[in-house]
Amino acid sequence: MSAFAYPPHKYSPDSYGLWDRSLVLDDLGHYKVQWTASSTDIQFRLTVRTRGYIGFGLSSKSRMDGADIVVGWVHSGKAYLQDRHGLGNLEPAVDRFQDWTIVSGYENDTHTVLHVSRPLNTCDPHNDHAITNDTSRVLWAYHPDDPVDPDSPRPRLHYHGDFRRGTRSVFLLDRDPGVEYGHSGDAYGQNSAYPSESSKDKKPEESEIHTWTLNSPGVEVKADMATVYWCKLFRKPLLVQKNHIIKFEPIFSAGNERHVHHILVSECTSDDPAVVASLEQLADSSGGQCYSQDMSPLLRACSHVVVAWAVGSKGLTLPPETGYPLSPNGPTIFLMQVHYDNPDSRHFQDHSGIRVHYTHKLRNFDAGVLSVGLDPNWKHLIPPGQASVLSSGHCVSECTSKAIPPAGRLRITHLLGREVRLRHLRQGVELDPIAQDLNYDYSYLEYRLMKQPRTVLPGDHLISECKYSSVERSAITLGGINTRDEMCLSYLYYWPRSSLSLCHSKPSLNTVLQSLGIEELSQ
Incomplete structure (x- = not known):
């Protein structure tokens, strides 16, 4: 029997209690999924504005072919x-083994709601998708109509059309790193990296939380600009005492979300009076392209990252034990760098940016941000036409001068990235990876919250490792900042904060020349 029927089940929207995660999958808000995972299985609640059938699928790729579909x-x-699997663009075939189970379901005048479950690993590699810590594609x-012959063992599905379908990348086994305080009834800190027993008591009152909004100043991106890096300097808010940044999220100009690839906010400090004067002067301007003649020399003074956001992320709520320090006597100028990606040659203006939440109710530890990986420059070479190319950036033992337990991490590559890993070595012995995603999606760079604390000791060696596929490229891909270039960086939030904020490596010129078969350079 291929189809399972159950009697009607009436329940309120909250009758199943709290769900760990929720996501609206379509732009119209018609399709919502909520889910909760245990160590052995996962449960989904699908709430869709239809009185017809609902399709839901899991895959390692953003297409129906080979997808695990219910x-x-x-x-x-x-x-x-019905448990089915994708066969190209044809109607999904019914599985021999029905691994999905319906817990309950009902419909009202407008919506259909299904509560379904399945094991994390069904041991069916041909028709099912194993749910792991890697990125999953949700289809x-x-x-609007039920299948033809809905009571039969093999009913026929109506074609859903082009506008009632889609795909999203999701970390199914992670908690939400950008959860609101008290969201969905959660105790404060429940969805942070390491909630403590007393975290509920540490929740700041709303009157104790302030916001600092950093917006792009109507940046004009013209149709002939494929990639734009825009830098704008900001003065920090007026403070009378030390504060902690506890949360941040992106803000977008309507319609421009797909063009904003990543945003970095960094502290600016310098012992050079001329550099300080230039920073002060530019803080009153609308900014400029980051690598222009005016801006480029100042970037070295603004290298200590405070906020790192990338496409697909909703932001980050820091654990209740820690916050990023914002002090009256600290840096006064901050740099916001916005990377715009414009592959469809659109002409637009943008006011996107970052909203920072901070409080004077201090946490126990100051947090820091550490960037580990390959310095993004032309010496990072990826040959064309290769199914797999491995690149590594090192934070060597000489640089890890303080113990830094990472709290969350964000990995960045560009278009060719397929797998990413942050390796951890201690005294010549390799430990478990700090971060790993063997099914990486360039367009989904959400923060990953660690399930258990990890400590990096003095002398430890970190390796940011990225695997690329250049099969569709006919020329060498170089490292760099443009979207068609490549990079391999990991951003880690950690505590307690140290002076180390950037730990990169890059190939030597001799290594690059040897790899290109060049034995000698002449002038």
């Missing part, structure tokens, strides 16, 4: 469910 509907008061679809 289809459900409610007909004559009974909930039905969704729905139709």
